Amino acid sequence: MKNTKRRAILVVNGVLLIIIVLWTIPTVGLLVSSVRDRNDIQTSGWWSIIPHQSWVASGEPIAAPPDQTRDQPITINGVTASYDEWRNGVNMGDGTRIVWVGNLRTGRLQLYTQQISMNWNFTLDNYNQVLAGKAFEIQRADGTSTTVQGDDLVGAFLNSLTVAIPSTIIPILIAAFAAYGFAWMKFPGRRIIFIGVVAMLVVPLQIALIPILRDYVNLELNGTFLGIWLAHTGFGLPLATYLLYNYISQLPRDILESAFIDGASHFTIFQRLVLPLSVPALASFAIFQFLWVWNDYLVALIFMGITNRGNQVLTMRIAEMVGSRGQDWHLLTSAAFISMIVPLVVFFALQRYFVRGLMAGSVKG
Amino acid sequence: MKKVSIVMLIALVLSLGTNVMAQGASGCPDGLWTLMSAELESACKGELAGTAVTMSGPFTDEDEVKFNDSIAEFEAWTGIDIQYTGSKEFEAVIRASVEGGAAPDIADFPQPGTVKGFAADGKVVDISTFMNPEWLAQNYLASWLDMSSMPGPDGEAITAGVWARFNGKSLVWYPKQAFEAAGYTIPTTWDELIALSDQIVADGDAPWCVGIESGAATGWPATDWMEEVMLRTTSLENYDNWSFPSDVANRLPFTDPAVKNAAETLGTLWFTDNYVLGGRQAIAGTFFGDAPTPMFADPAQCYMHKQGNFITSFFPEGVQAGVDYDFFYLPPIDEEYGKPFLVAGDLYAMFNDRPEVRAVMDFFSRGESLKSWLGSGGALSPHNDAQLEWYGSDVERGIAELVSQATSVRFDGSDLMPAAVGSGSFWKGMTDWVSGTVDLDTALAEIDAAWPQ
Structure with a gap:
């Protein structure tokens, strides 16, 4: 009996371990890539840092047999293979391998032996370029050149925080009030309005972009932080209201009723009872909303977009770092890691509420 | 003591701010340009100093640095502030911005086909209304001008922009x-x-x-x-x-x-x-x-x-x-x-009609607007008044020569x-x-x- 139990635990933990490893591999790969240099990233995978057997050139190349053609087999040291096979390398059977380097006329033979190797050529250059900005050399007509420092992430990082924090707090506050109202206050049309709010969940935000942009231009909100806070608040509210309603409406009726009998007003109940009791739901929604706003590219692009460079958020800045034609995509590795830091901090800070919050409203009765 | 220093700091910041504001225009060098539009002439006299022109385009990062470098002189001459914001998703954003009425004053289109739609909707300002046609004909090959001529909202052809760079x-x-x-x-x-x-x-x-x-x-x-x-x-x-x-x-x-x-x-x-x-x-x-x-x-x-x-x-x-x-x-x-x-090239189209925007558009029709970019590499000039010796790299000078030797140039x-x-x-x-x-x-x-x- 005890044995079976232990075996079951082992199996469960084993499966969990495998899942965890599988899920972390991409992040580990990203981390490893971010400390490799540009040429390494472009020519080999991050896993080449793991010690592995590889063929290493030994000695100087020697002359290849002359006057061979592409479609005739070529015999070297008693081994016969086609030219294309020789180019890829042929194992000679004695632990060495011969590769035909170069073309048929000018090619040479290179002997390879097997060795354990690993590519541990680490550099912090990617982080340096992302954090301090890339250095561009500008040639002047008179032959001199000056170095111009490109934009770094600092300004965009602060902008992202400026966007994300109010865009998380404002919808939560409004939604908590609304959820309390829908759950515990009686007023005509309550059901209809609530259904209306829930129905908003299915409206994709993309279709609202241009109309809202038009209004923003008229109200002169375009390119301002206030504008983007309002946009994120609007887009986040239906889900927030729905989620918090489910949680708040499940609070024990007795507590609230006794408060009523003691003469508490709605505001007092909301502030003294409902808010403290729904911290798990608030926290879990805060995580959702914060991650969504932090990673948002589209909304920022449209409402901050092309009129106000000073307010660029992190996602926009990172997208630009790869260069006009994407030639510097290797910088995405380190930039992605830097942008991950804040969401990770938020997640771990609020994590203890998260599991409780995930079940918010899911279990009735 | 502390209070005094804070007050001083604020005063300093304010004075710095006003300094920037009051920074005047030094005026364009005499005889640099001919056949100027009225707006460019008044900009060159410093009459438009203190105004700003917003620009947007798909080039970012290094190209953005080179662009800002190439307009710095003009900004000092005229006191017009050209504010460029690049975006990787320019094509998508510009559509939303123009539809939403938030278009930048000038936008850089690497695909002139996109401008066609805006021109037909009447969103693009016809630059032939203020630019000297003689100047355009003198500074661009006919095929460039043909490619910037597009049907306007009433079907009449308009000149939808100026060619600024090409590849x-x-x-x-x-x-x-x-x-x-x-x-x-x-x-x-x-x-x-x-x-x-x-x-x-x-x-x-x-x-x-x-x-x-x-x-x-x-x-x-x-x-x-x-x-x-x-x-x-x-x-x-x-x-x-x-x-x-x-x-x-x-x-x-x-x-x-x-x-x-x-x-x-x-x-x-x-x-x-x-x-x-x-x-x-x-x-x-x-x-x-x-x-x-x-x-x-x-x-x-x-x-x-x-x-x-x-x-x-x-x-x-x-x-x-x-x-x-x-x-x-x-x-x-x-x-x-x-x-x-x-070739492929970038067409600068104009969305808002103000004197300073007109002046800047006229500036972009001149080789001078690319001079330092040509020197630092990464751009080729479609302007006839750009000199081969302005190119900083032999490769780009070689390409410019090839283009001038070609029997025909097509986009x-x-x-x-x-x-x-x-x-x-x-x-x-x-x-x-x-x-x-x-x-x-x-x-x-x-x-x-x-x-x-």
Whole structure:
């Protein structure tokens, strides 16, 4: 009996371990890539840092047999293979391998032996370029050149925080009030309005972009932080209201009723009872909303977009770092890691509420 | 004490602020420009100092730095502040911005086909209303002006913008050291090019490196190739009617024998055994930026790569122009059609009509606006008043010379076509054909079906 139990635990933990490893591999790969240099990233995978057997050139190349053609087999040291096979390398059977380097006329033979190797050529250059900005050399007509420092992430990082924090707090506050109202206050049309709010969940935000942009231009909100806070608040509210309603409406009726009998007003109940009791739901929604706003590219692009460079958020800045034609995509590795830091901090800070919050409203009765 | 220093600090900041505001204009050098618009003249006298012009475009990062450097002098002369914001998703954002009424004063379009829609909607300001036509005719080749002339909201042609920069496309890059070590010579005719390719195959190598993968835009390098072959195998009239028909009746469809012939010619180059590194299957799966990398392997794995001059920024770090790589002109196929040169370029279109925006647009029609960018590399000037000696790199000066020697200059056709074709079915159709998913006739018919009626 005890044995079976232990075996079951082992199996469960084993499966969990495998899942965890599988899920972390991409992040580990990203981390490893971010400390490799540009040429390494472009020519080999991050896993080449793991010690592995590889063929290493030994000695100087020697002359290849002359006057061979592409479609005739070529015999070297008693081994016969086609030219294309020789180019890829042929194992000679004695632990060495011969590769035909170069073309048929000018090619040479290179002997390879097997060795354990690993590519541990680490550099912090990617982080340096992302954090301090890339250095561009500008040639002047008179032959001199000056170095111009490109934009770094600092300004965009602060902008992202400026966007994300109010865009998380404002919808939560409004939604908590609304959820309390829908759950515990009686007023005509309550059901209809609530259904209306829930129905908003299915409206994709993309279709609202241009109309809202038009209004923003008229109200002169375009390119301002206030504008983007309002946009994120609007887009986040239906889900927030729905989620918090489910949680708040499940609070024990007795507590609230006794408060009523003691003469508490709605505001007092909301502030003294409902808010403290729904911290798990608030926290879990805060995580959702914060991650969504932090990673948002589209909304920022449209409402901050092309009129106000000073307010660029992190996602926009990172997208630009790869260069006009994407030639510097290797910088995405380190930039992605830097942008991950804040969401990770938020997640771990609020994590203890998260599991409780995930079940918010899911279990009735 | 503390309070005093804070007050002083605030005063300092305020005074710095007012200093910037009051920073005047030093005026343009005398006699630098002729045939100026009234607005540029008044800007040059400093009368528009303190105004700002917003700009947006797809170039970011390094190009943005070079751009800001190239306008710095003009800003000091006139006191006009040009505020540029680049975005990687420019094409999508500009549509939303213009629709939403939040368009920047000036936008940089690398695909003039996009401007066509804005021009027809009456969103774009006709620059011929204030620019001196004599000046435009003097400073641009006629074909540039033709390509910036588009139907306005009432069907009348308007000049939808000024050409600010261009890229040369008809260039074949080769790894100079390996190429010379193998004893190859630069081909000047199509037959020589094929003979060289055969020679390289016989030597046991792949002559060409081709890659057309580019995420959502996969296939665009194939459209460039198609345009090159079209220009070399059919008349300019056919090319123009194919890429930029003046009206529907003249349009040369993709199903026309001239287009099919071009595709088949391209096919013989791409699909001949051993001609392309990795074979036909590798073409669609190779990222265009990684495609030239095997040229610089040791030993070189391929010897030729056709691409616009921007590709040098994808070459491995440390390779040098003129030492490790060089370029030659993709030779003509049929002598009858001369030496055409394919280009792409950036059209600056104007969305808000204010005196300072007019002045800045006039400035961009002058070579002076690119002078420092040409010096630091990465741009070519379409302006006739730009001097060859302004170019900082021999490669770019060489391309500018090639363009001036060309018998005809034509714009990247896919950038001129309506977006549904030029950045849609043309890319996809070519990719499907190259990867062998559909045969040529089906692919061409599919591309053509997307053309807006």
